[in-house]
Amino acid sequence: MRLLLYDTEMRTANGYLPRAIASAAEGLLGTSNVQLCDHASVVAAAASGAWDGLLAIGGAGADRHLLSALMDTPIPRILWSTEDPYERRLVARAEPAFDHVFSNERHCEGASPRTTYLPLAAEPSLQLRPLREQDADYSYDLTFVGTAWPNRVASLGRLLAQLPSDLRLHLALPWNRHIPEPKLPGISALPQLRLGIGDLCDIWNRSRVVLSIGREFSNAGAQSSEARGSSPPPRVYETALAGGFQVALAGAGMDLAPAYGELIPLAADEQEAAALIRQQLAEPEQRIARARAIQAHTLAHHTYAQRLAVVLERFAALRRERQSAPIHLSQRQPAVLHLAHNLVGLRRAGGTEAYIQQLAELQQERRPVFALAPKDRMRLALLDYAQGRPQLLRSFKVGKISRFPASHPAYERAFCEVISSCGIGVVHVHHLIGLPLSLPLFAKALGCRVVVTLHDFHLACHRYTLLGPEERFCAIHQSEDYRLQCRLCLQASGLGGEERSRRLALSRRSVAAADVLLASTPSSAAIMAGVYPEVAERIEVLEMLTPNLQQLEAGRRRRTAASFQGPLQVGVIGNTMPHKGLDNLVRLIAASHDQPFQLHILGATPELDQALEEAGLSADAAPIVRYQGAYDRPSLVRLLQRLHVTLFLSPWPETYNICLGEAMRLGVVPVATAVGAHNDRVEPGRTGLLVAPGDPLAVLNALLELEGDRAMLARLSAGAAAVPLLDPREHGQRLEEIYAALHPWRGRDPAHCELQLDPQLDLAALGVRLAQDRWIEAGVRWDEPT
Structure with missing residues (x-):
């Protein structure tokens, strides 16, 4: 049996419980056959096919989307609920995601046809402590540690009033925004802290008497069964294993008899509890002997190894049931x-x-x-x-x-x-x-x-073009240590300089x-x-x-043999933005008013309008003969059929540049910057010309060279037209093969019931704790006062 364990709680102070169960499972099954998953890894592990069952711990704090994902996996799933009867309604919302539910509360037995009672327990590898044999070895007379529920605070107040004032007490009653700060007569302050299970076991081990008080929920509703449990909480077993002698108060539904018989005294009220505590403090030898018997009883009957034997048998039954009724996944693609x-x-x-x-x-x-x-x-x-x-x-x-x-x-x-x-x-x-x-x-x-x-x-990089402050490609991938380079770039952008580390x-x-x-x-x-x-x-x-490739190919077939006489027809296609070389285009236009070529701009933008105006140019000034903003596909194809050359002046490393392929396929010679995909897709002297980024003079010289050598223009045009473009259906098929190789499994059958979580x-x-939700912000959010 290979077992996955998963703590469903998003935020809990009892994260030690799954660790304790995992430790016991490793002792039974072997370390390599047990994995304790977190929220980030549980779905992938459950879907991997490498595990025989998933045991989820908790229930009420489970996330709807994670449990929905787990429902899509074929792994047998059991929930071991750690919740109180008050939260039974919350656990019920998670139950459809599981094949069986074990409840820590006897009152929940049979709450659904698939719910049975299985109390939590203790784990010797974490909680067992050598019993202290001499009364002088103990540090505290009375210990109580537990959340400051109002019924507990009230009981402690009445109890302490009946005990000697010189007792050495260890009290810890942490509270939160839903629970008022506790006040006890004669005690100036109570610590607001939560202790780890190891520290708690050490404290219980050094305490002559450990008091156990159940909890009542004041807003549990009219039904008292929702507010009171009947089964021992795991803390009873953990205290017993640590060697602490317990006195329990029965007022909050604490029924210990099924688990311990008469080994742990159960007081009917605070007066009886005070009498029991005084008696045990006065009879140390009998108390220590009873603590030894309680610890031995716990080892024999109430460890997670014993509880897991029941869980593993239920998993075996589930696997037998699934073999007789196998799950058939539909062939619907995710x-x-x-x-x-x-x-x-x-x-x-x-x-x-x-x-x-x-x-x-x-x-x-x-x-x-x-x-x-x-x-x-x-x-x-x-x-x-x-x-x-x-x-x-x-x-x-x-x-x-x-x-x-x-x-x-x-x-x-x-x-x-x-x-x-x-x-x-x-x-x-x-x-x-x-x-x-x-x-x-x-x-x-x-x-x-x-x-x-x-x-x-x-x-x-947040500069998605990798252009630095001077609008030049930073080439950070070629730098041995680009942290200083990034720092200077960020500072030039008005940021602090350390933001890249936070973003990364x-x-x-x-x-x-x-x-x-x-x-x-x-x-x-x-x-x-x-x-x-x-x-x-x-x-x-x-x-x-290339989108709508068939339309482009039809335009290519209709293209007549280009006339390489007359003015050179030069195009600029695509949205003309700063990262597309807008500044250099404007400088080229300013220097080309008397040059023997005509410029067709398809994809003019407000940014280009403004740049021309700032340069003292107009949209109808030579060499511009066409100036159009938004365009459709037929307009693009018609223009490409008339052009000799297109300009691609991006200073950043384009990742593909669809327009480049469209122009080349129709035999339009590209003059492109020698960076990024242009280097991959244009072969200088055979399918086009490459120029340095940010050099409008080089662009002008390339155009003049093509204008003066029409034979070279024709040769480059033929070379560009011969470069094939990937058919969209072939691209789609290759992408489907990539998807298939990843073996996606979610969404095959999303017809399962909707979880109400x-x-x-x-x-x-x-597992990611950010200092701030915005990576440009300094400081640490969780250190700020609320």
């Missing part, structure tokens, strides 16, 4: 969720948005396809491509997000909700601009396969959460591998598709 900063139909779209649109249209033929992106500054939009075109399925109001988000709980909750409700098996990340860097970690924790396409370098603390984890990172060209792969060498083996090169998963539960 749904894919595309995650992006923008989508076609939301805001002004570019190459990334066009790619996602084309990809979704291809993928919806074989699997459900969804996409999630910011709709505006306050909402996220979930699109469904079931009809081939995007339809708004749902809008999430998540509030504003900063420019530098590391984490944002509302976005993270919405993201988890989409994964659970839509049966997502693959999360394909295209961009996290305007989204928290944390999202891939949540996808991974919920059992999704994570694929990241590197459309730019946002995961490596999370972005490195996000990159590590990806099962595969897809680069469109080798240069992009090399840059990411240089920044994140630890994931270099997970980076693959998959050439980007609260979503509680957050970044801290995944």
Whole structure:
């Protein structure tokens, strides 16, 4: 038997309980056959097929999305509830995710057909202490440690009033915002601290008498059975194993007889409890003898090894039941969720948005396809491509997000909700601009396969183009230590200089959460591998598709033999933005008013309008003969049929540049900057010309060379047209093969019942504690006063 253990509680002071059970399980099954999972790893482990059963501890604090993911796995699942009857209704909400439930409370026996009673216990390897044989070896006369529930404080007040005032007491009653600070007569202050189980066992071991008082919940409702338990809490067994002699107060439903018979005295009220304490303090030899008997009884009957024998037998029965009725998973392909900063139909779209649109249209033929992106500054939009075109399925109001988000709980909750409700098996990340860097970690924790396409370098730097303050490519992947380089860059941006380290603390984890990172060209792969060498083996090169390639090929067939006479027709296509070489384009225009070529601008932007105005130029000044903003696909193809040359002046390392391929395929000669994908896709002197970034004079000289050597222009045109583009369907098929190699399993059959649990998963539960939710902020959030 290979056993997974999982503590379902998001936040609990009793994290030692799963560790104690794990220790006992290792003693029974062997260390290699037991794994204690956290929230980030449990789903992946349960789905791996390497384990025979999952024993979840807790229940009431479980997260809806994690349990939904576990329901999608075929592993047998048992819940061992640690909750009180008061929280029975909370545990009931988690029960549908499990094949069987063991309850720590006898009152819950039979609460459902699959619920049986199994009390918690103690673990010798953690809690057993040698019994103190001499009364002089004890440090305290009376100890009570427990949360300051009002009934406990009231009982202690009445009890202490009946005991000698010179007793050596050890009292600890931690409280919280839901419980008032305790006040006891004659005691000036009570410590507000929670002790580890090892420290508690040491204290119990050194105490002559340990008092046990149950707890009553004042807001439990009219039914007293909801407020009072009948079964011993694990602390009774732990105290006994540590060698502490106990006196228990029965007022809060503390029934010890089934577990200990008459070994542990049970007082009916505080007066009887005070008499028992005085008696035990006066008879040390009898008290120590009884403590020895109680410890031996606990070792014989109340350890986790004995309890686990029952659990393991139930797992064996579940496996037999499943063999007689095997689970059949449907062949439905898991749904894919595309995650992006923008989508076609939301805001002004570019190459990334066009790619996602084309990809979704291809993928919806074989699997459900969804996409999630910011709709505006306050909402996220979930699109469904079931009809081939995007339809708004749902809008999430998540509030504003900063420019530098590391984490944002509302976005993270919405993201988890989409994964659970839509049966997502693959999360394909295209961009996290305007989204928290944390999202891939949540996808991974919920059992999704994570694929990241590197459309730019946002995961490596908030300057997603890797352009420094001087708008030059920083080439950080070639630097032995780029920390100083990044510090200077950040300071030039008005930031403090240390922000990169804070950003990397999370972005490195996000990159590590990806099962595969897809680069469109080798240069992009090399840059990411240089920044994140630890994931270099997970980076693959998959050439980007060209949207609507058939339309482009039809335009290529209709293109007549280009006339290489007359003025050279030069195009600038695509959104003309600063990172696309806008400044150098303006400088080229200013220097070319009397040159023998004509300039066609398709994709003019307000940024270009402003730059021309600031340079004292107009949109109709020579050599400009066409100046158009937004354009459609037919307009682009018609223009490309008339052009001789196109300019691609990006100073940053483009990851693919769809427009470059479109122009080359129609025989338009590219003059491109020698950086990034341009180096991969343009062969100088055969399919185009390369120039240094940020050098408009080099661009002008290249144009004049082509204008004066029409034979070279014709040769380069033929070479460019001969470079094939990857067919979208072939790209889609290769991507499906990448998906399949990751063996996605979630979302095959999302028809299981909806869990009525609260979503509680957050970044801290995944093991990441951020100083601030915004990576540009200094200081430590949890050190600030509340």
